[in-house]
Amino acid sequence: MSIIDLTSMGEPQSEQRKELNDRLTKLQDEISDYCFQCARCTSGCEAHKLLELEPHKIVALLKRGLINELVNADVIWTCMTCLKCRERCPQRVAPVEILFALKNIAVANGKQIPGKYTAMLQSILSIGLIQDIQQTTTRTNKTVKREELGLPPLSKPTDVAKFQAGIMKIAMEKV
Amino acid sequence: MKKKYALFPGCLMPTEQYAYELSIRETLPLLDVELVDVEGFSCCGEPMKSVNQLLTLYLSARNLAIAQKHHLDLFVPCAMCHLALTECQHILEKNPAMKDRINDMLVAEDLAYTEKRHIVHTVDLLHDEIGVQKIKEHVKKPLQGVKIAVHYGCHILRPRELGRPDDSENPQKIEAILKALGAEPVNYPQKLDCCGAPLLANLPESALTKTGQKLQAIQEQGIQGLVDVCPWCHKMFDSRQTKAGETVAAKLDVPVVYLTQLLGVAFGLSAEKLGLDLNLSPVEKLQLEAAK
Numbered sequence: 440m441s442i443i444d445l446t447s448m449g450e451p452q453s454e455q456r457k458e459l460n461d462r463l464t465k466l467q468d469e470i471s472d473y474c475f476q477c478a479r480c481t482s483g484c485e486a487h488k489l490l491e492l493e494p495h496k497i498v499a500l501l502k503r504g505l506i507n508e509l510v511n512a513d514v515i516w517t518c519m520t521c522l523k524c525r526e527r528c529p530q531r532v533a534p535v536e537i538l539f540a541l542k543n544i545a546v547a548n549g550k551q552i553p554g555k556y557t558a559m560l561q562s563i564l565s566i567g568l569i570q571d572i573q574q575t576t577t578r579t580n581k582t583v584k585r586e587e588l589g590l591p592p593l594s595k596p597t598d599v600a601k602f603q604a605g606i607m608k609i610a611m612e613k614v
Numbered sequence: 615m616k617k618k619y620a621l622f623p624g625c626l627m628p629t630e631q632y633a634y635e636l637s638i639r640e641t642l643p644l645l646d647v648e649l650v651d652v653e654g655f656s657c658c659g660e661p662m663k664s665v666n667q668l669l670t671l672y673l674s675a676r677n678l679a680i681a682q683k684h685h686l687d688l689f690v691p692c693a694m695c696h697l698a699l700t701e702c703q704h705i706l707e708k709n710p711a712m713k714d715r716i717n718d719m720l721v722a723e724d725l726a727y728t729e730k731r732h733i734v735h736t737v738d739l740l741h742d743e744i745g746v747q748k749i750k751e752h753v754k755k756p757l758q759g760v761k762i763a764v765h766y767g768c769h770i771l772r773p774r775e776l777g778r779p780d781d782s783e784n785p786q787k788i789e790a791i792l793k794a795l796g797a798e799p800v801n802y803p804q805k806l807d808c809c810g811a812p813l814l815a816n817l818p819e820s821a822l823t824k825t826g827q828k829l830q831a832i833q834e835q836g837i838q839g840l841v842d843v844c845p846w847c848h849k850m851f852d853s854r855q856t857k858a859g860e861t862v863a864a865k866l867d868v869p870v871v872y873l874t875q876l877l878g879v880a881f882g883l884s885a886e887k888l889g890l891d892l893n894l895s896p897v898e899k900l901q902l903e904a905a906k
């Protein structure tokens with residue numbers, strides 16, 4: 440199994456892509472309708488000042504049906520998932536969830552996954568965790584490893600083949 | 615009465631944030647919490663939410679199913695993992711079709727999700743399950759004179775509708791625990807600001823700027839230090855503090871400790887047992903050893 444199965448979602452995953460699109464359409468038709476553009480989400484947005492993310496504008500663009508533009512915009516990847524927009528929206532719109540859906544579609548459409556996400560995914564596929572045991576250093580620059588600290592063995596999938604078989608089903612799933 | 619939980623370690627704590635794990639394993643048993651190590655857990659799935667939410671849900675569900683197989687409730691010290699598992703349970707309980715679908719996939723590992731587990735984080739375990747009174751009774755060396763700011767972490771506070779360990783806008787449980795230890799929690803305007811960690815995967819510079827801004831604000835207000843309860847937040851505030859300082863052109867010098875480390879110091883445990891030499895920030899400035 441490769442990462443491609445889970446991300447670019449080639450033919451076998453067309454159902455999943457359809458499902459993602461349905462989810463967005465639902466967000467567009469039902470949820471974004473409630474939004475009255477009060478911009479309360481943007482006023483508390485953690486990514487707003489630093490990276491110019493404006494969640495209320497994301498919702499407005501979605502309402503206008505500009506899904507392709509949104510999916511291809513780099514700004515959707517600046518959300519810090521602080522969840523304040525979801526918490527504070529008087530209309531229960533949850534821009535953070537819209538952003539997750541948009542990013543998922545970007546990935547499903549084969550857009551390049553930014554940064555270290557690919558490496559993390561690869562690591563999950565091979566050992567079940569986003570990274571293996573790291574050597575760390577103390578304040579006085581001594582290197583230490585997990586086992587030297589008397590900590591028990593790492594909990595991770597014991598039968599990797601079976602674990603991968605489960606994940607494989609997500610890549611291949613028909614709804 | 616003894617409380618028993620499977621310790622769900624997640625990815626970050628057991629692979630690099632050893633001080634959190636050490637201090638958890640040293641302190642909680644003193645408070646009659648039995649931590650059970652269970653084989654086979656994986657990533658909670660939260661780091662993959664931007665890539666594929668179904669994968670997130672699947673990974674969370676398989677971890678819940680493993681806990682269920684052992685008839686155990688879950689203690690989840692990471693804020694991200696805690697949200698992922700809680701949200702997954704919420705979805706599976708509310709949406710039978712999704713539950714069936716996930717269970718069809720879990721068959722590959724002979725697992726199934728059929729019943730709810732109790733899922734706690736460090737903050738509600740200490741404050742709600744164990745209780746401030748009991749914590750107080752175990753204090754041998756009150757942390758007198760330790761004036762410290764608190765960082766909760768976004769994912770243990772929101773979204774409220776899923777039931778989170780503390781209040782989303784005015785959390786006070788860590789403050790209550792700190793007072794029981796004899797320390798003085800300090801309020802500050804940036805208390806609810808994000809640590810920046812979720813951007814580490816794709817925009818590390820911005821992530822560190824976020825971290826730097828919060829630490830700088832704490833430093834400028836003359837606050838002695840910062841306490842946190844999540845391996846991601848701690849990675850940013852402690853492990854990456856020097857780098858975070860560079861992004862805001864400041865020489866940062868803020869001691870950052872895990873709540874469970876402070877707990878241990880107040881209970882009279884040694885710095886070594888609590889992994890205090892693993893903190894890269896200048897924790898010696900807190901003069902915890904001198905605490906009486």
Ligand code: SF4
Binds near residue numbers: 474475494495530532
């Ligand atoms: S807070 Fe809610 S209603 Fe207001 S602009 Fe944002 S999404 Fe729309």
Ligand code: SF4
Binds near residue numbers: 480494517
């Ligand atoms: S979750 Fe994302 S979009 Fe919402 S307020 Fe936080 S950073 Fe902004």
